[in-house]
Amino acid sequence: MPLLPAPTAAQLRRDPLPLRGRTALVTGASRRSGIGYAVARRLAALGASVYLHHHVPHDAAMPWGADRIEEVVAGVREARADPAALVAEGPGDLADPAVPAELVHRAAAALGGRLDILVANHALSGSDGSLATIDAAALDAHWAVDARSVILLVQAYARLRAVLPPRTPGGRVVMMTSGQDHDGGMPGELAYSLQKGALASVTGSLAATLAPDAVTVNTVNPGPVDTDYCTGDDYERIAAMSPAGRWGMPDDPARLIAWLATDEAEWITGQVIDSEGGFAR
Known part of the structure; x- marks a missing residue:
C-alpha cells in the first residue's frame, strides 16, 4: 500500500469549525455543572449539531438536584458557532433495555437523519x-445503566452507520470510565467501578469491530471532576492530591472529548485515556 502524501500547508491550517455538518448524541447532559453539558457545548462550539439526552428523575433524587432542561439547552445553543447547527433534547431512562436504540434513532431523526458522534x-x-455491603440489586442496577445501556447504544449507533456509504468520515464513539484500575481503586463503589472497568476493557474490542466503518472508539477517564457532588474536607483532600492543587473542571475532559470527535483524532482508536491533571492516589 502506498504511503499517504504529507499534508499540504492548507491542510495543516486548522478549520475553526471542524465539526460543521456533523451530528452528535451526548447522554447524561442534564446539568450545567456536569461533564455532559460541557461536552455538548464544546461540540456545538466546533460546529456540530447536538442532541442532549437527560434523565431528570435521577438528578432530582440526588443531593445536587436537577436543572431545568430549558436552561441546559439554552446554554448549549449559546455556544453554537454555526447558526445552522441544531440543538435538540429528549429524556430517557437507560435502565430500560429498549431505550438505548430508541434514543439513538430519535436523536438521528432530530438531527437530520444521521448520527456521527456518540458520547x-x-x-x-x-x-x-x-x-461487605454490596448486594445483587446494586450490582444489577449499575450493570443496567453503566455498562449494558452503553453497549446497546453503540450497537444501535453502529447499525445506523452501517447503512452509510463505505468509510464515511466522522464516526466517533467516546465512552467514560473512572479510576478503578489505578492505585487504591474504588473500594467503596464496587458496583460502579465494576461496570466502568467493563467499558475500559471492551474498548479495544469495539474499536476493532467498528474500524471497517471508519468509526473510532475511545474511552476517557476524567479523574475527579468538580460537578458539585463533593464538599468540605473531602473536597480539599482530593484537591491536594493534584499537582495543580485543584479538582478537574467539567471543561477539562470536555476539551479532550471534543478533540477526539474531530478529524485530527482519526488515527486514535481503542484507547483508554486519562485526563486527570497528574492526580496521584
Whole structure:
C-alpha cells in the first residue's frame, strides 16, 4: 500500500469549525455543572449539531438536584458557532433495555437523519457499597445503566452507520470510565467501578469491530471532576492530591472529548485515556 502524501500547508491550517455538518448524541447532559453539558457545548462550539439526552428523575433524587432542561439547552445553543447547527433534547431512562436504540434513532431523526458522534457520558450515581455491603440489586442496577445501556447504544449507533456509504468520515464513539484500575481503586463503589472497568476493557474490542466503518472508539477517564457532588474536607483532600492543587473542571475532559470527535483524532482508536491533571492516589 502506498504511503499517504504529507499534508499540504492548507491542510495543516486548522478549520475553526471542524465539526460543521456533523451530528452528535451526548447522554447524561442534564446539568450545567456536569461533564455532559460541557461536552455538548464544546461540540456545538466546533460546529456540530447536538442532541442532549437527560434523565431528570435521577438528578432530582440526588443531593445536587436537577436543572431545568430549558436552561441546559439554552446554554448549549449559546455556544453554537454555526447558526445552522441544531440543538435538540429528549429524556430517557437507560435502565430500560429498549431505550438505548430508541434514543439513538430519535436523536438521528432530530438531527437530520444521521448520527456521527456518540458520547456515552451517563452513569448511575451514588455510593453503592463495599464488598461487605454490596448486594445483587446494586450490582444489577449499575450493570443496567453503566455498562449494558452503553453497549446497546453503540450497537444501535453502529447499525445506523452501517447503512452509510463505505468509510464515511466522522464516526466517533467516546465512552467514560473512572479510576478503578489505578492505585487504591474504588473500594467503596464496587458496583460502579465494576461496570466502568467493563467499558475500559471492551474498548479495544469495539474499536476493532467498528474500524471497517471508519468509526473510532475511545474511552476517557476524567479523574475527579468538580460537578458539585463533593464538599468540605473531602473536597480539599482530593484537591491536594493534584499537582495543580485543584479538582478537574467539567471543561477539562470536555476539551479532550471534543478533540477526539474531530478529524485530527482519526488515527486514535481503542484507547483508554486519562485526563486527570497528574492526580496521584
